[in-house]
Amino acid sequence: MDNPITHLHERARGTRLPSESGSAALRAHYLNVVLPIWRCSGFNAALGLPFEAVSPEDHMPLPPKRYRAMACARQLFVFSDIGDLAHAATLFASLRHYFHDSQNGGWFYSVDANGAPLERQKDLYTHAFIVFACAHYARISDTKAAFDVVDDTAKLIEARFAAGDGVLNAVVSEDFCVTQTGPLQNPVMHLAEAWLAAREATGDASYDIRLAMLLKSVVRTFVDETTGCIAELPIGSVDNRIEPGHQFEWFFLCMGSGNPAFISTGLDQRLARAFEFAERHGVDERTGAVYAALDEKGCVIDDTQRIWPQTEYLRALATRGIAADTLGAQIERYRARFLHARGWVESRSADGAISRADMPSTTAYHLATAYASLFKATDEQ
Incomplete structure (x- = not known):
């Protein structure tokens, strides 16, 4: 099947998109505003790592307390996707240099401001993104x-995160001997994306x-x-929740x-219903913004509006046709x-107030994947 991710790279080479299309403005904003941040002030050239976040006013990095392997991996995807292979090669080298655990195998969660291992636990979310x-x-x-990293990881x-019966633990100790967090939905979803x-x-x-x-x-x-x-948690867990953004993300995957595995497991039919449930209960009719979380009956239990569920909703809508x-x-x-002209708002409250103003390096991944699907949808209509 044609991969919509490649369409963003094609657009960067100048393929025509109708000027009246809203996705054209998204493309221009991404290429001219978002990406330059992470090549310049958002990138620590001395370490070869992206800063965790920058200020929206002047794009200066927030004082670094850590650098996460997952954030480096997301930036590796972004610059590979756009065809900037020189910057991608730097990120790939940094990923291997700073985060690979040569003693125990796998990948550290984070390093400190000087590049030394900080949070040494092994988590599935990080490994999936790598x-x-x-x-x-x-x-x-x-x-x-x-290719070797993909195969080895x-x-x-499979060997070190297994919890039995095909289920995987979310977090284990540095040496993989102790389970710190049992199965969670989010790392499993990103592992499906990785496979x-x-x-x-x-x-x-x-x-x-x-x-x-x-x-x-x-x-x-x-x-x-x-x-x-x-x-988000195994069915039957106390304080479980449903995140509309993740329903839209699963729907796109x-x-x-x-892939026929979604059909053979019946997930395709389930996710069609999940999309309708998430859209009916998890999208603010007034603003079109996606809420953070619902309970199993559809009541809003967290009305925060982060940018990534909005991009996943757009991607799901484009995929739905x-x-x-x-x-x-x-x-x-x-x-x-x-x-906005300097970047984006990471998170708002339901009344529109900005609840997180800084711009994290991880968000570019969500923009890239959503916009690629929008470009593809535009081409097909």
Whole structure:
């Protein structure tokens, strides 16, 4: 299946997009405002690592307390995707230099301001993003070392995060001997994304098998059969919640990939219902903004409006194939509420007040993946 991620790279080379299209403005903002931040003031050239966040006023980095492997991996994806392979190579080298645990295997969660290991635990979320980013970098650059990282990290995930019956733990100790956090939905979702990227990059059918096993565990562990939604914690957990943004994200992974594992597990039908539930209960009718979390009945339990669920909603809408005017209207609502001339608003409260003003390096990943789907939808209509 055609990968919508590649469309962003094509746009960067100057492929025409109708000037009246809302997605054209998103493209221009991303290429001319967002990306330059992370090549310049948002990048610590001395360490070869992206700062965690910058100020929206002058794009100066916030004083660094740590650098996360996941943030480096997301930036590796972003610059691989856009075709800036020189910067991507720097990020790939930094990822391996600072975060790889040569003694125990796997990848540290973070390093301190000087580049020394800080948070040494091994978490599935980080490992999933390393597979995902290195798969994209390997596919675009044909770098053998990146293919090796994908293969080695995939095997390590299977061997060291297993919790039994196909379920994976979210966080384990530095030496992988102690489980610190049991299964969680979010790292599993990003691992599904990583297996899809690795399959595309390598052509190795073993990633289809890995994906099928993972999705079976998701159905058994996280699916609320009443709504079709995928909960954040295993079903039956106290204080469980449903995040609309994650329903939209899962919907894209299913419908956008067309991988038969989603159909064989019945997740495609469940996620169609989950999309409707999340849209009905989790999107503010007045502003079009997506809320952070619902309970299993659809009541809003966290009305924070972060930017990433908005981008996942746009990506899901584009993947669903809605009318161009409907999609365009939602793009404009998103632009008005979350983008500005110096960058973006990371988070707002329901009444519109900015609740997080700084701009983290991780957000560019969400912008890139959403905008790619919007460009593809524009081409097809």
